[in-house]
Amino acid sequence: MEKTNPLLSIRGLNKQFTVAVLQDLDLQCYAGEVHALMGSNGAGKSTLCNIISGVLTANSGDMEFDGRPHAPESLLEAEAAGIYMVMQELNLFPTLSVAENLFFKQLGVVRGENTPQKTPMSGLLVDHGALREQSYELLARVGLNNIDPAMPVSELGLGQQQLLEIARVLHYPLRLLILDEPTAALTDPQIELLFEQINMLRERGCSVVYISHRMDEIRRVADRVSVLRDGRCVATQPVTDIDVDSLIHLMAGEGAATERSLADSAKRNRHTVMRVEHLAREGVFRDVSFEIRAGEILGIGGLIGSGRTEVMRCLFGADKADSGCLRFARDNFDQRHIHDCPQNAIANGVGLVVEDRKAQGLLLRAPVADNIVLGQERRISSALCVLSSAREAELAEPYVTLLNIKYDSQQQAVGQLSGGNQQKVLIARWLSMELPILLFDEPTRGVDARTKQAIHRVLRDLVAAGNAVVMVSSETQELLTLSDRLIVMSNGRIAAEISAEEATQERILRASFRYYNDVGTSGARIDAT
Amino acid sequence: MRLDTVRLPWNSIGLLAVLLALVLLFSVLSNYFFSALTFRTLLNQIPALTVIAVGMTYVLLIAGIDLSVGSVMALCAAVAGVLLAQFGWSLWLAVPAAMLTGLACGALNGYISARWRISSFVVTLGMLEIARGGAYLVTDSQTQYVGNAVGIFGATLPGLGVSISLIIALLVVLAAQFVLVKTVFGRYMVAIGTNEEAVRLSGINPIRYKIMVFVLAGLLTGLGGVFQLGYLQSADPNAGLGLELSAIAAVVIGGTSLSGGRGSVINSFLGVLIIAVMQTGLAQLGVSEPSKRIITGVVIVAAVVFDVYREKFSFINAGKKLS
Incomplete structure (x- = not known):
């Protein structure tokens, strides 16, 4: 691979805001390569991608794309060269339909040089039939087969919206795709589908620049990884040569994560402080019962759309449950509580x-x-x-x-x-x-490795001090490292309760799928891969 | 304390500079403008608009709007006027009655818009009609002459010649700025205007505060009605037509954001002064009413354009720091 000329070559790139964000950055990216970028927040990853894709312009330095000088002044200019970026923040139109979002750039374009062969237009009018047909094709590629293209985007879950963003660029004449934390909102099976698409792009000779904080993913999907620190590229290596510890060292110049000590957690005094009994919310989740214990991190796994966030919101009173109740140790579990506003929850010692x-x-x-x-x-x-x-x-x-x-x-x-x-x-x-009971919904979403460690330490310290912690996470690894006990939700129900000792990636995944095998009613959909 | 005290002086200084420039301009252009009489007249015209603009600032801060202030003011003045002129009530009963009327209108505005999540634009548009109708009903469509019964609300300070109403209005401005910048209530107004959901999910009930804001705005409109009654010594059911727009204009010139979360009472008051100086100055120059309105309109738009530009500029600076 190294013998050919790079598709994208960056030399001595500098970008200065009030402080220098990029300093003499060098980077080469080859055709058919998935190139991972890692680095803590502020290392310059986003700035670099913004420069490649024309959102920002560099102060100095050279970029070459496909042998030609590359200095795009706008997103459109970069897109004309075949460079597309899917940003971390979602850029969808919530009130427009899935199909309209997918083909937004083609709507109104009757004929153009750079548009794909098919446009869902007939004359000056939108051909909704064609729009629909073409949408099905694209949606299937990211595993959203079950979604009605006429549905407004606001009705999709966060993960589904993220996939939609990716599906949106797949029908363009891609040569370089930049993905900024594409899996932040995705569940493991959704990630599999994304990787499949990335592999297909790679086979087509398209390069992918892949920003992620998740090392396991990078190891699986990327060919090489570059580590950015303080606006410089401090290392570029094949992923096979690199391990987690050295990556963290490269990124932060700091010691690696401390491993979970089971012996330590076993010493803690655990007692139930809150009971959730048969909690249900119409069309979202039903018959959810579990216990929350002091001195314990309760991890909640499951697919996005399985109702985890919604359960948390009902425990906190952000939404109101339709039936079921909560009971607390402070009144000997005698009283039935329903939190219909956050004030109630806080008064009962629950925070979210x-x-x-x-x-x-x-x-x-x-x-x-x-x-x-x-x-x-x-x-x-x-x-x-x-x-x-x-x-x-x-x-x-x-x-x-x-x-x-x-x-x-x-x-x-x-x-x-x-x-x-x-x-x-x-x-x-x-x-x-x-508060004695704290619920964390995706506490480390979109944060750098160092912050993640700090947040993990906070959760551990909380339970060590006798508080109860509930943590929803889409990252199985995080659940496995932190949880003293695990609950897995599947299609709005609790599919399994697993102790830390017995928890494995496979068990969690299997439980996540449990209630989706029958024809699913809720949004999440999984392909049997 | 933090966010606004840092930003506020700069804005205030800018507005003050604009105000002084206008005064200077009119003093040069007109022989009569720079006189105690002009300033006295000008200042005695603004108490009603001032207190109403204070309420409007609060309403805009929480990302609401109150279109009903003009007719609610007329209704409140009408209530006081009828009670004084026809029922012979004492001033000390008629004034609270007028203010309670304003409070009731504000409470309705706030309750309906906040409780049922209906846009305050629509609710207060309805109230605009209702209160105007109410003012006609109460006065039987006749202007109520009150004369000396307005007591101290018609009185001026000996020596200075400015009205008691103005002094009260200035105290209201200072108190309202203090509340905004230094109290829990003020902090919540800004927070609700910035991100209402975040406020709700931190365990604060935003609905309560939103209703309180409209109640306060109604109460201040009632006070404005009393000032208006004192100034004219009569209650005209047609009073305050288009006043909501003047109030919004003053507040917006003062740099308060229509999308909520940012604003200052002091700056709204400076906005009121700028509008009043322009009105008086242009009138003295013999500028016709149509031209006056065109110029005022241009100034309002220019002020907002400037403000948006400034916001963008500071955002760009912020963006630079961010990356």
Whole structure:
């Protein structure tokens, strides 16, 4: 492979904002190669991809694509060369249909030089029949066969939307595809389908630049991996030559993750603090019963769309359950509780760190401290509800230190921080509330390896201190490392409860599929691969 | 404290500069503009608009809008006017009655829009009609002459010649700015306007605060009605036509975002002053009413364009830091 000329060759790339983000970066990517990019947040991965795809322009340095100088001024210019990017943030139109989203760029284009042969247009009108037919084809390629192309995108789950984003670019004349954390919202079987598509692209001689924090995936799908740190490419190696520890060392210059110590967790005093009894929500999940214990991390696995997030939301009162109840140790399990608003849940000692920090968790324009104390303003104000910045700092700062949250100034908006720091701010809020039961929905989604370790440590410390932690995660590895006990949901029901000692990847996966074998009613759909 | 105190002075200084430039401009262009009489007249016209703009600032902060302020003000003035002129109530009963009327209208606006998640645009558009109808009903479509019964609300400070109403309005501005910047309630208004779902999921009930904002806006509109009554010594059921637009214009000139989460009461007041100076100055120059309106319109759009541009600029800077 190395003998041929690279498809994309980057030499001495520099990009300066207020600080240097890319410094003399070199990178070669060959045709038919899946090239993984790794690095902690802020290492320059996104900036690099934005420059390749024309969103940003570099300050200096040379890029060559297919032997020609490549300096795109816009996304369109890069796309004309065959370079497409699927960004981490979803760029779909929620109110438009699946089909319209898939072919959005072709709608209104009757004839054009760079459009695929087929356009779903008949004259100036959209040919909805053709649109539908062509959509089925594309959707099947990412395993979304069950989706009606006429359905609005807002009705799809996050993972399905992510697949749709990918399906959207598959019918373009691709030469280089940039995938930024494509699996962040995907379940394991969905990831398999994605990998299949990536392999097909590779066979066609298309290159894929693949950004991910998940080492196991990179090992499976990539040919080579480049590690970025502080805007430089510090190593490029075949994936076979590289192991997790050395990758983490390269990325962070820091020690590897500590392994879970079963002996340690066995010493903890565990007792049930909350019981979930026959909880159900119409069309989402039913008959969900389990126990939450102090001193224990309860992992919840399952496919996206299996109802995990929805159960968490009902435990927290973000949504209201239709039937069933919650019982708490504090009243000897005598009282039936239903949380119909978050205030009720908090009063019962239950907190939820939401999945989507930007849309549902943070005030992006407000500073770190304001975000941490949100919901506790009464605690930092006088009797007349006048806020005290001293008391605000007193409440927030221990958690800023504990979680090592990095920001430039007191006033800096949280929206300007890296994803990892944003997630830490959200977690800091819930830690500062000092609730005995904390629910975490995808606590490490889209954060760098270092932040992930820090968050894992926080969860362990919480249970070591006698709190109860429930963690929903789509990453099986994370569930296996952290959980003391595991619940697997499948199609809105609990499919299995597994102890840490007995948990294996295979068992979790098998349970995840359990209730999908009959004709599924909910959105998630799996192909028997 | 944080977010707004940092940004606020800069905006305020900019607005103040615009205001001074306008005063200077009109002083040069007109021989009569730079006089105590002009300023007194100008200042005595604005108390009603000022307190209404305060309420409007709060409403826009939570990403709402209140189109009903003009007719609610007329209704409140009408209630006080009829109680004073026809029922012979004392001022100290008629004024609370007027303010309670405003409060009730605001409570309805807030309850219906927040509780049932209906756009406040629609709800307050309905209230605009209802309150106007109410004002006609209460006054029997007749202007109510009140005369001296308006007491201190018609009085001016000896020596200075500015009305008591203006002093009250200024105190309201200061108090409202304090509430916005320094209190829990203010923090929640900004938070709700920024991300209501995040507020809800942090264990705060945003509906309660949204209703409170509309109630406050209604109460302030009631106060505006009383000021208006005091200024004119009569209650005209047609008063306040289009006032909602003047109030929104003042608030928007002051840099408050229509999409919520960002705003300042002080700056809204500066917006009120800018509009009032322009109105008076242009009138003194003999500019015709149609031209006056065209110029005012241009200024409003220019102010917002400038503000959006500034926002984008600071976003670009923020973006640079981010990466």
